[in-house]
Amino acid sequence: MTSALETAANPQDMKRIVIEPLTRVEGHGKVTLLQGKNRNIRQARLHITEFRGFEKFIQGRPYWELPVLVQRLCGICPVSHHLAAAKATDMIVGARELTPTAEKVRRLMHYGQTLQSHALHFFHLCSPDLLFGYDDEVRHRNVVGVIEDSPELAKQGVLLRKYGQEVIRVTAGKRIHGTGAIPGGVNKSLSKDEIHYLQNDIAQMIGWAQGAVELMKTVFFEQLDYHMAFASIETSMMSQVRGDGAFELYHGGLRARDHLGETIFDHVDYRNYNDYIRESVKDWSYMKFPFITSLGEEEGWYRVGPLARINNCDFISTPLADAERKEFMAVGKGLPVQSTMAYHWARLIELLHCTEAIAELLCDRDLIGKDLRNKGVMQECGTGVIEAPRGTLFHHYEINDEGIVEKASLIVSTTNNNQAMNESIRKVANQYLDGHRLSEALLNQVEVAIRAYDPCLSCATHAIGKMPMELNLMDDRGELIDRLEKRVNGQINRTL
């Protein structure tokens, strides 16, 4: 299905278009497109051109360092790596289950993380596109424009994110790269003062989260056909769900459904993920391509993240978010919602759920408990899987007799979406590239498609809507025939 799009049969006859750099895509990335004579895109590739190497350089480190060490992968959702590694090291120290206090403190931390990450993505990065339109003047289509035109909305975005960061600080000690989760539990519970501090504002956060969902719905339905079609691809989806099928972010079984919503696998113990998920390697990208083993490499790619989670779950345990989920699912008319732009909508339903879940947890007395840690018989390996803001995140470690990591395998959320992002880019490029002369619309639409996934190639999204980008159009002899540059200040220049 996809191989023809990954590698064109006769690339020498095609025009090669390079978008580089996709800056701050948690490193560096670029997009290359090959355009045939009929102007169809025949090859689309999202390349991650930077090599991180975490799997290698944590080899030789003691296992108890992992939760703190591995979270340095990311400054945007470090809590996800922190908790996934902590879950893996729980297995290593033989903690079959956590104390109620430890599990709830970790959950609270994770809800805070998801809240702040989703708030950042929607309000700071995507709202300019959604509010002003993709063809709005570049100088205005950014977060400063949002502040100027909708100061109240911008303020809500900033304060929602701040609240999430405060939840992280209270549970992990620091807003970024804290130390709360340790093998077998946590290093602190909450004080009554800390709980009261967080309770003060939570009702306001729920209200603002509801408002954000309403705003997103309004935007989505105003151009329903467009948003349903833009960058839309039909894919399988994978996420964790709770034992009763409920939406789950911290701990559950793996569920995958195909593009028609039929079950591929369900309630899979994530420790056996290797039996269900494999990764393929392409020689043109440092990012691997995971696929569902039973479907094979060609058909087995899938999507993760908010869209997958909302589509896959049977219900959400908090009432406001569940009501929104039902409205969301109605758009699919009985089938999974495949619109890539619906990622934004699903993400905000999750944001609402996080505020509700935080409010519930803050009433739970287990948060102030003193029983913080369990341990048991040491094991040689551990697997931790969590639903990070951007999707399912896998950590797997093997240690030696001395407690030193010998093998590590990480499948990060964005990697799961690798093929899907490639497909979405192809669709957008095919739709908007209008021949020999490049347009700013294409430049932005490619960004918009990538941004919908909120990839932690994140600079693509986390450069506050001003990612510097270079778009080159070459003829079949490799000669540059057109070139657009977008500066960090948003200014676009034709430089040829």
Next chain:
Amino acid sequence: MSTEKTFRLDGKAIPFEDGETVMDAALKAGEYIPHLCHNPDFEPHGSCRICVVDVNGRHQCSCTLPASEGMDVDNSSEAITNKRRTLLQMLFVEGNHVCPACEKSGACQLQAVAYQTGMLNPHFTHFFPKRSIDASHPDIVFYFNRCILCGLCVRVSRDVDKKAVFSLSGRGHRTRIIFNSPSGKAVDTELAITDKAVSVCPTGAILPKHHGYETPVGERLYDCLPISVVGDAAKHHTAKKHFLNGDPDE
């Protein structure tokens, strides 16, 4: 008429008794002189030079310098602080001190002294030496990346624990700490978690195994107050509890 002997430290009269060093007298009087290789419980060594002071125009190592009447000691001028900062910068680039990932961060004497002297960057080019971890011992792990060769563990193991587990080997910048065992591994020494030598490291080079990051951020030794107020890590109960009671879970 008082017969108390004194010297002046930053203009303040510090009493001392015969045989006391400038460092001993200053600490007894509640005055902090930055130091790493010095531990008041053991014989001074003078190897790290962080406690350098200006005495009557000469740079001296205060932990080994006997106090005498009439001394005028400069402990806190910008010039002395600059000297100490340079020494610290050299210590940092000589090893691999990655504070963000180190479990001793927040309770590390080296880090705390660096903060105290206002060290904001390493200044010099990093050596990035290739050093290993020895995790062969069942209770203790050794991070040679973090060793500053202060020699405290060597001295304490030899003089207090009477085991002579450690030695300094090599010369110059190739000097390194080794285990006195046939295999060169910690597991083949007599070292025990209850040994005094295990608790005196001013950095994160010697730590209990299977434990890390158990003290929350905000409650670590130097999270709230500087080392000039808190004092040495090794003297502090919370920093020693993992080692000295022999039961890291307590």
